[in-house]
Amino acid sequence: xxxxxxxxxxxxxxxxxxxxxxxxxxxxxxxxxxxxxxxxxxxxxxxxxxxxxxxxxxxxxxxxxxxxxxxxxxxxxxxxxxxxxxxxxxxxxxxxxxxxxxxxxxxxxxxxxxxxxxxxxxxxxxxxxxxxxxxxxxxxxxxxxxxxxxxxxxxxxxxxxxxxxxxxxxxxxxxxxxxxxxxxxxxxxxxxxxxxxxxxxxxxxxxxxxxxxxxxxxxxxxxxxxxxxxxxxxxxxxxxxxxxxxxxxxxxxxxxxxxxxxxxxxxxxxxxxxxxxxxxxxxxxxxxxxxxxxxxxxxxxxxxxxxxxxxxxxxxxxxxxxxxxxxxxxxxxxxxxxxxxxxxxxxxxxxxxxxxxxxxxxxxxxxxxxxxxxxxxxxxxxxxxxxxxxxxxxxxxxxxxxxxxxxxxxxxxxxxxxxxxxxxxxxxxxxxxxxxxxxxxxxxxxxxxxxxxxxxxxxxxxxxxxxxxxxxxxxxxxxxxxxxxxxxxxxxxxxxxxxxxxxxxxxxxxxxxxxxxxxxxxxxxxxxxxxxxxxxxxxxxxxxxxxxxxxxxxxxxxxxxxxxxxxxxxxxxxxxxxxxxxxxxxxxxxxxxxxxxxxxxxxxxxxxxxxxxxxxxxxxxxxxxxxxxxxxxxxxxxxxxxxxxxxxxxxxxxxxxxxxxxxxxxxxxxxxxxxxxxxxxxxxxxxxxxxxxxxxxxxxxxxxxxxxxxxxxxxxxxxxxxxxxxxxxxxxxxxxxxxxxxxxxxxxxxxxxxxxxxxxxxxxxxxxxxxxxxxxxxxxxxxxxxxxxxxxxxxxxxxxxxxxxxxxxxxxxxxxxxxxxxxxxxxxxxxxxxxxxxxxxxxxxxxxxxxxxxxxxxxxxxxxxxxxxxxxxxxxxxxxxxxxxxxxxxxxxxxxxxxxxxxxxxxxxxxxxxxxxxxxxxxx
Numbered sequence: 001x002x003x004x005x006x007x008x009x010x011x012x013x014x015x016x017x018x019x020x021x022x023x024x025x026x027x028x029x030x031x032x033x034x035x036x037x038x039x040x041x042x043x044x045x046x047x048x049x050x051x052x053x054x055x056x057x058x059x060x061x062x063x064x065x066x067x068x069x070x071x072x073x074x075x076x077x078x079x080x081x082x083x084x085x086x087x088x089x090x091x092x093x094x095x096x097x098x099x100x101x102x103x104x105x106x107x108x109x110x111x112x113x114x115x116x117x118x119x120x121x122x123x124x125x126x127x128x129x130x131x132x133x134x135x136x137x138x139x140x141x142x143x144x145x146x147x148x149x150x151x152x153x154x155x156x157x158x159x160x161x162x163x164x165x166x167x168x169x170x171x172x173x174x175x176x177x178x179x180x181x182x183x184x185x186x187x188x189x190x191x192x193x194x195x196x197x198x199x200x201x202x203x204x205x206x207x208x209x210x211x212x213x214x215x216x217x218x219x220x221x222x223x224x225x226x227x228x229x230x231x232x233x234x235x236x237x238x239x240x241x242x243x244x245x246x247x248x249x250x251x252x253x254x255x256x257x258x259x260x261x262x263x264x265x266x267x268x269x270x271x272x273x274x275x276x277x278x279x280x281x282x283x284x285x286x287x288x289x290x291x292x293x294x295x296x297x298x299x300x301x302x303x304x305x306x307x308x309x310x311x312x313x314x315x316x317x318x319x320x321x322x323x324x325x326x327x328x329x330x331x332x333x334x335x336x337x338x339x340x341x342x343x344x345x346x347x348x349x350x351x352x353x354x355x356x357x358x359x360x361x362x363x364x365x366x367x368x369x370x371x372x373x374x375x376x377x378x379x380x381x382x383x384x385x386x387x388x389x390x391x392x393x394x395x396x397x398x399x400x401x402x403x404x405x406x407x408x409x410x411x412x413x414x415x416x417x418x419x420x421x422x423x424x425x426x427x428x429x430x431x432x433x434x435x436x437x438x439x440x441x442x443x444x445x446x447x448x449x450x451x452x453x454x455x456x457x458x459x460x461x462x463x464x465x466x467x468x469x470x471x472x473x474x475x476x477x478x479x480x481x482x483x484x485x486x487x488x489x490x491x492x493x494x495x496x497x498x499x500x501x502x503x504x505x506x507x508x509x510x511x512x513x514x515x516x517x518x519x520x521x522x523x524x525x526x527x528x529x530x531x532x533x534x535x536x537x538x539x540x541x542x543x544x545x546x547x548x549x550x551x552x553x554x555x556x557x558x559x560x561x562x563x564x565x566x567x568x569x570x571x572x573x574x575x576x577x578x579x580x581x582x583x584x585x586x587x588x589x590x591x592x593x594x595x596x597x598x599x600x601x602x603x604x605x606x607x608x609x610x611x612x613x614x615x616x617x618x619x620x621x622x623x624x625x626x627x628x629x630x631x632x633x634x635x636x637x638x639x640x641x642x643x644x645x646x647x648x649x650x651x652x653x654x655x656x657x658x659x660x661x662x663x664x665x666x667x668x669x670x671x672x673x674x675x676x677x678x679x680x681x682x683x684x685x686x687x688x689x690x691x692x693x694x695x696x697x698x699x700x701x702x703x704x705x706x707x708x709x710x711x712x713x714x715x716x717x718x719x720x721x722x723x724x725x726x727x728x729x730x731x732x733x734x735x736x737x738x739x740x741x742x743x744x745x746x747x748x749x750x751x752x753x754x755x756x757x758x759x760x761x762x763x764x765x766x767x768x769x770x771x772x773x774x775x776x777x778x779x780x781x782x783x784x785x786x787x788x789x790x791x792x793x794x795x796x797x798x799x800x801x802x803x804x805x806x807x808x809x810x811x812x813x814x815x816x817x818x819x820x821x822x823x824x825x826x827x828x829x830x831x832x833x834x835x836x837x838x839x840x841x842x843x844x845x846x847x848x849x850x851x852x853x854x855x856x857x858x859x860x861x862x863x864x865x866x867x868x869x870x871x872x873x874x875x876x877x878x879x880x881x882x883x884x885x886x887x888x889x890x891x892x893x894x895x896x897x898x899x900x901x902x903x904x905x906x907x908x909x910x911x912x913x914x915x916x917x918x919x920x921x922x923x924x
Contacts, residue, residue: 164632
């Protein structure tokens with residue numbers, strides 16, 4: 001067992017805690033937000049390990065000062081290594097099982113993770129957007145949440161800070177922060193090893209070794225994890241599985257303490273993942289139509305979906321239709337997923353006690369690259385793809401430097417902190433997105449099916465998908481018929497024929513570059529007004545600069561030909577929808593050779609003051625009450641998707657088009673009141689909050705491309721302009737206010753009736769809604785018509801109610817010295833919608849997830865054996881549903897509100913099924 005100093009430092013270090021560091025209790029467990037386990041041999045802590053009393057008290061660094069969790073006047077959850085281990089969590093995604101206000105999902109790639117706190121987050125599919133929830137690992141900012149889905153190795157604890165952050169360190173965060181603190185080297189030799197085997201041929205091997213290099217001066221630690229597992233989906237066409245796991249991770253550390261006043265921690269890590277991710281299943285292939293035209297609110301289901309019929313005629317199969325949880329998919333033969341992800345970097349943290357103050361410096365450099373080869377339509381029909389030629393990837397190069405100086409003044413009545421932060425990040429997105437070898441036939445057949453559902457008119461192998469009969473009928477060559485489109489019929493048919501030639505064309509290494517620099521200065525100060533009353537004041541100024549440029553290389557020459565030939569026909573009201581559909585399917589997402597060689601450059605600069613104020617009072621020793629206000633900020637940037645480069649697919653881009661990709665910064669005003677009660681056997685934390693987000697950055701996939709809009713609310717009544725499907729309505733001529741509100745209550749309770757028994761409960765009610773009269777920017781731009789459902793509704797992936805529970809019992813087995821482990825946790829989630837546009841087809845009913853673990857442990861944990869299961873009840877749920885790319889248009893809601901037909905096919909990324917296995921572990 002490692003010897004402890006009351007401040008968490010080695011015995012040879014001098015007595016007395018650094019400014020702001022609280023003495024630590026000697027009894028050590030793992031978490032304040034989850035069940036406790038016996039003290040682990042080799043558990044360590046230098047500045048804030050998970051040290052606690054019988055009531056699960058834990059020392060955290062949420063305020064960059066080591067403090068007991070119950071003394072920190074902000075809403076924060078803290079989960080230790082043993083609790084994560086019991087729950088089976090190996091990355092931040094599974095942390096949500098223990099933190100009710102947190103939700104993490106991943107979509108088309110493991111790199112596309114999205115974290116939400118109190119219902120607020122950023123959809124992770126667009127690399128141009130930073131997350132509203134910032135992720136830090138050992139004080140180093142990870143610029144995209146996907147980096148946190150790596151195996152973390154052994155951690156000391158994970159802190160989830162709820163609400164805006166920014167006056168304490170690092171990068172701004174408008175919704176919250178996930179801070180991972182890993183285990184550091186120790187001056188006593190030790191380590192651990194574990195091996196796991198489970199269903200789906202799951203193999204995971206992990207271990208660590210730590211010890212002295214120079215006694216009491218230089219120590220090392222090496223962590224490693226290897227994981228391999230079969231996938232959860234079976235591809236019936238390619239006879240393979242998807243969503244497999246094949247990854248390894250290594251982290252090396254050196255801890256240098258030449259004196260009691262100086263500590264230097266060096267960390268280097270490398271992660272590689274080579275996995276086929278992600279498969280998606282069909283969840284709704286029905287066609288909806290207006291049952292009673294002129295009567296709003298109703299719809300009916302057609303006997304068949306003409307889009308599905310067209311796809312079937314071209315050879316498509318739908319193995320999951322009617323039963324998405326059979327987890328059977330069908331991807332295009334030969335279109336491989338190549339999602340190789342590499343994440344590596346190094347950091348140096350220096351902690352230097354200067355006597356009257358303490359200096360902390362964190363210097364880091366990181367690289368993150370994720371391959372993007374994929375079958376983008378998620379079906380066996382070759383509609384679209386990114387080839388596995390190495391020319392589709394996302395890459396981030398990030399350098400950051402943080403300095404903090406903190407100390408005390410006025411006899412300890414003032415605890416002050418000042419700091420600065422600088423980061424430089426270069427983002428490169430290289431895209432090879434192409435229309436597939438069957439796209440032309442599919443798109444032409446889709447147009448012909450729109451003209452008439454009669455199958456006799458279609459011939460998928462013929463030019464324009466027109467059978468001889470169909471061409472004769474439309475041309476007016478059949479006796480008793482007239483040309484279907486009057487004098488324009490020859491041009492329309494030529495356009496359909498031209499559309500059918502659009503195969504294997506698109507981007508040929510188009511590249512997008514976003515270079516950003518962030519500079520900030522901040523201060524955070526705690527004024528002790530009396531022994532029980534404190535006032536906290538924090539202020540930050542951030543300066544953000546971003547340069548964008550793109551080099552588009554696209555060989556879709558069919559698009560310019562369509563624009564030139566059919567553009568004049570758009571003047572005819574009778575032909576607008578048909579001709580517009582032909583051009584849209586040809587130039588969808590602004591895929592056009594017209595963009596090749598066009599200079600696309602833009603830059604932005606912005607500065608923002610943010611801050612916080614907290615009044616806290618301890619009426620008795622066991623109770624802390626507080627009230628706070630915070631202002632948060634997330635920088636603006638660029639939508640790294642060509643979809644918005646032009647006003648629409650009918651226009652030709654100009655050199656000024658790059659500015660259309662820009663989106664504004666997101667800000668929030670947050671108010672919170674709460675209390676924290678702690679006794680030896682019971683703890684209770686309660687917080688009430690209201691957060692008002694201005695220019696909320698919403699990223700939406702509309703079935704073709706990603707649309708990014710800032711969401712605000714017009715002070716004037718738009719008379720339904722934000723709820724219709726007309727592009728030209730809904731602009732605001734008055735003042736634009738905040739557009740999103742998140743308000744509610746959070747509760748965390750812990751019961752510790754005996755040393756080896758603990759129960760933890762959590763509940764979050766988050767009413768996270770869009771306001772009425774929504775607009776798409778601070779200037780009052782009309783909301784995108786595809787978002788007509790948003791006004792007044794609960795946000796996507798934001799359940800109103802979440803309840804978590806965990807129970808741990810580790811009784812002694814007679815006098816053998818061994819202990820048993822009985823553990824169970826659960827998370828109950830109410831209904832929510834998984835799509836940014838809130839279409840009814842993307843709704844997810846409430847569900848309950850349960851994990852369980854039983855085990856036997858030797859007294860000093862020299863060995864242990866555990867049987868476990870995650871998602872024990874095999875609960876079926878979807879992470880995110882989406883519009884299948886190019887496969888139809890319209891939904892239940894569009895038919896209900898505007899009539900017409902909705903034949904969009906919907907797909908979903910599912911949650912993981914039940915897994916189970918056995919783990920053997922040894923510590924020494």
